[in-house]
Every structure is written in C-alpha cells, then in structure tokens.
Amino acid sequence: MLTTIIYRSHICKNVPFTSVMDMVAVANVKNAQADVTGILLFNGTHFFQLIEGPEASVLNVYQHICQDARHHNIVELLCDYAPARRFGKAGMELFDLREYEGHEVLQAVLDKGTTKYQLIYNDRALKFLRTFVESTEKENYFEIPPADSWVFVTGAKKLSHTSVHTGAVVPENAADCSFAFQPMVDPFAQKILSTEALLRTPGGDSPASYFAGLSGNALYEADLNSKKVAFAMARALNLGEHSVSVNLFPMTLVMVPDAVDFLLREIQLNGLVPEQVTVEFTESEVISRIDEFTGAIRQLKGAGISVAIDHFGAGFGGLLLLAQFQPDRIKINSELIKNVHKSGPRQAIIQAIIKCCASLEISISAVGVEKVEEWMWLESAGITQFQGNLFASACLNGISAVAWPERKADL
Numbered sequence: 001m002l003t004t005i006i007y008r009s010h011i012c013k014n015v016p017f018t019s020v021m022d023m024v025a026v027a028n029v030k031n032a033q034a035d036v037t038g039i040l041l042f043n044g045t046h047f048f049q050l051i052e053g054p055e056a057s058v059l060n061v062y063q064h065i066c067q068d069a070r071h072h073n074i075v076e077l078l079c080d081y082a083p084a085r086r087f088g089k090a091g092m093e094l095f096d097l098r099e100y101e102g103h104e105v106l107q108a109v110l111d112k113g114t115t116k117y118q119l120i121y122n123d124r125a126l127k128f129l130r131t132f133v134e135s136t137e138k139e140n141y142f143e144i145p146p147a148d149s150w151v152f153v154t155g156a157k158k159l160s161h162t163s164v165h166t167g168a169v170v171p172e173n174a175a176d177c178s179f180a181f182q183p184m185v186d187p188f189a190q191k192i193l194s195t196e197a198l199l200r201t202p203g204g205d206s207p208a209s210y211f212a213g214l215s216g217n218a219l220y221e222a223d224l225n226s227k228k229v230a231f232a233m234a235r236a237l238n239l240g241e242h243s244v245s246v247n248l249f250p251m252t253l254v255m256v257p258d259a260v261d262f263l264l265r266e267i268q269l270n271g272l273v274p275e276q277v278t279v280e281f282t283e284s285e286v287i288s289r290i291d292e293f294t295g296a297i298r299q300l301k302g303a304g305i306s307v308a309i310d311h312f313g314a315g316f317g318g319l320l321l322l323a324q325f326q327p328d329r330i331k332i333n334s335e336l337i338k339n340v341h342k343s344g345p346r347q348a349i350i351q352a353i354i355k356c357c358a359s360l361e362i363s364i365s366a367v368g369v370e371k372v373e374e375w376m377w378l379e380s381a382g383i384t385q386f387q388g389n390l391f392a393s394a395c396l397n398g399i400s401a402v403a404w405p406e407r408k409a410d411l
C-alpha cells in the first residue's frame with residue numbers, strides 16, 4: 001500500500017552541505033531502485049523530508065535514515081496512507097530553502113509535485129510541508145543533547161530531607177497486601193517531591209493479582225482497606241514531610257460509605273497530615289455516577305487531601321474530567337511519554353496538555369520515563385516532575401535510592 005512518512009531533524013555540527021548533496025545523489029539512485037520517491041527540504045539547520053512508496057520499502061529507507069549520524073533529533077510527523085504520490089517525479093529531490101525569497105518558495109516546492117496534488121492544501125502531508133516552509137520560528141524544534149552527555153549518580157546525599165528510610169519495611173501483621181514505593185523527582189533541582197505507594201500482593205505481584213476474584217463492593221472495600229497498609233508503611237518509611245500518594249478506584253469513593261472518613265482516620269493514626277497526601281484516580285474506569293464522585297472529591301479537598309488523575313490521556317473522558325472537576329495534578333500516561341522525543345503526534349498532544357493545565361493551574365508530572373531523551377524532551381517542553389525507572393524504580397516494601405542526572409561536562 002502506498003505509504004508516506006514525513007519527519008524533521010537537525011543537521012549535526014560539522015556536516016558540510018556538500019556532503020548532503022553527495023548523499024542525495026546516492027539516495028536518488030537507491031530510492032529509485034526501491035520505488036521510493038520524495039522531497040528533502042533543508043533550511044540551513046533543519047531537514048524536512050517526505051518519502052513515499054510501497055510500505056515495506058518506505059519503512060526500510062526510514063530505518064536507515066534514522067540511524068544516520070549526519071543528523072539528529074529526528075521527529076516523525078506523519079506516517080499515513082494515500083491514493084497517489086505527491087512527489088512522484090524523482091527518487092529524492094533536494095530543496096535548499098535558502099536560495100529562495102518570500103512566497104516563491106512554496107510555489108517552487110509545489111512545482112516539483114505530481115500535478116494533481118500541487119495545490120490541494122487540505123492534504124495533511126502538504127499542510128506539514130507548507131508549515132515547515134512558511135514558519136520562520138521553529139520554537140517547538142527542541143534540540144536535545146545526546147543521551148551519553150549525562151551520567152546518573154545514585155545516592156540520597158542530595159535529598160532535601162535525608163530522614164527518608166531507604167531500606168525495607170515489613171507491612172503490619174496479617175496484611176493481605178503490600179506496597180512498592182516509587183519517588184517522583186525534580187531531577188535538575190535534585191529533589192524528591194513525593195512518593196507513590198503502589199499496591200502489590202505480599203509477594204510483589206500486580207494490583208490485578210490482588211483484585212483477582214473480587215468484584216462489586218468486595219473489590220471497592222479491598223481497595224479502600226489496602227490504604228490502611230499504605231499509610232502504615234509510609235510511617236514506617238519515615239517519610240517525614242514528604243508527600244505520599246495512593247491510588248483509588250473512582251467508584252470506591254462512591255460505593256463504600258464514609259470512605260473519606262476512613263482515609264482521614266488512617267492518615268491521622270499514622271502521624272501523617274491530610275495536606276501531605278494525594279489520592280490518585282485512574283481515568284480508565286468510567287465514572288458512571290459523576291455527581292456522587294464529585295461530591296466525594298469535594299469532601300477530600302475540603303479535608304486537605306490533594307487529588308490527582310493518573311494515566312491522564314489514556315482512558316475514557318480524560319478531557320471531560322478536567323471540565324467536571326479540576327484535580328491538583330495530572331500524571332501523563334506512560335504510553336504518551338514513550339519515545340516522545342521521536343514522535344510528532346505525542347509531542348503535539350503533550351504540548352496541548354501542558355497549555356491546558358497551565359491555564360487551569362494544574363501541576364503536571366510525567367510517569368514511566370525510561371529514556372534520557374524522553375526526559376530531556378519533556379524538560380524542554382516545561383515539565384519538571386518525573387517518575388520512572390530512569391530515576392528510581394518502584395521498590396517492594398521500601399524506596400530505592402534515586403539516580404540523579406549530571407551533565408558530563410559538569411562533573
């Protein structure tokens with residue numbers, strides 16, 4: 001099937017333009033052999049390339065292009081199917097935008113196109129092309145340093161509160177569940193901002209195993225009761241003034257009578273204060289009784305407990321939830337974070353979330369961060385709070401030490 005890929009990238013330092021022209025001459029021949037056609041635009045700093053042809057050939061060429069050391073920060077903008085080629089005349093036509101003035105640029109590029117599509121701006125691929133040619137500000141084209149310019153130094157020495165117990169603690173007697181704790185950090189400030197208590201079976205299995213076989217009220221009661229263990233373990237870990245967050249099904253608050261009072265009692269019994277506790281809701285469960293849920297949220301907030309939406313952007317009605325009630329924080333789903341540095345659609349969605357939350361004064365954190373490049377892109381976009389294995393993995397019955405990033409030149 002005829003497939004189109006569009007990406008943009010930065011040329012690497014010390015790569016002369018003549019070597020780009022040589023590369024294009026070779027690419028032209030190789031693309032023609034593979035029945036791939038396209039156009040390559042260059043503005044002195046950035047490349048913008050459209051390649052089209054049979055799916056397998058396009059993916060193969062793109063894979064080689066992504067590994068090419070002459071450019072970096074490669075961001076895929078579009079991968080789509082079309083009935084006909086936009087630029088079917090040549091294997092690869094290079095276009096140096098610096099040779100053109102004003103409006104003549106776009107027309108000159110479109111003149112290279114396959115006639116039928118020359119002026120159809122509704123076509124998404126041509127819209128991308130037009131935007132690249134016409135926008136002089138490339139403020140969203142973050143140039144992130146290579147991953148190997150960082151080292152991660154593990155240790156608790158830079159914590160603002162060194163009292164945190166990083167060893168293991170044992171859940172209270174007869175507890176049928178346990179918790180793994182994972183810190184949320186501000187890597188540049190080298191601060192632990194809070195710690196999430198993640199439900200596990202006593203042997204460390206997932207929440208799904210813990211809830212297996214439970215349904216209806218029994219499930220919601222087990223969910224709520226498990227927080228007794230979470231707060232007791234938080235006390236044993238000596239979290240001091242650190243914030244702690246726990247997860248709840250939205251329906252637990254609705255279905256279990258006096259659930260908020262139960263939480264407040266357990267918080268107090270364990271020497272914590274409501275202001276240091278956040279309750280996270282996952283939006284994957286449809287909130288069928290939104291009025292009662294909103295009432296319970298009001299009670300939580302009225303008592304000083306903060307509210308967060310976990311896995312934001314992944315489940316049902318994420319945006320609608322922001323209209324129905326405003327949480328103090330959202331945690332962006334790890335599926336959106338994954339390879340964000342390489343994906344135009346993920347970047348656009350996250351930038352929209354950041355803008356929306358800035359208008360609503362809602363804090364944002366990114367969870368499931370595993371790669372240096374993901375973290376660097378998110379920092380460039382303005383996110384400062386992170387949770388993920390890159391910094392500290394979830395640790396059953398304890399808290400792992402955090403790996404803090406240091407720029408190699410700074411060491």
Ligand SMILES: Cc1cc2nc3c(=O)[nH]c(=O)nc-3n(C[C@H](O)[C@H](O)[C@H](O)COP(=O)(O)O)c2cc1C
Nearest residue numbers: 023027030031047049061064065066068070071092
């Ligand atoms: C901006 C840019 C665009 C490129 N476009 C193509 C292309 O369209 N087709 C192609 O075969 N190689 C292209 N290349 C070169 C490939 O990255 C790679 O060098 C070439 O496929 C040979 O790969 P190989 O040495 O692994 O066989 C491009 C390189 C750069 C930096």
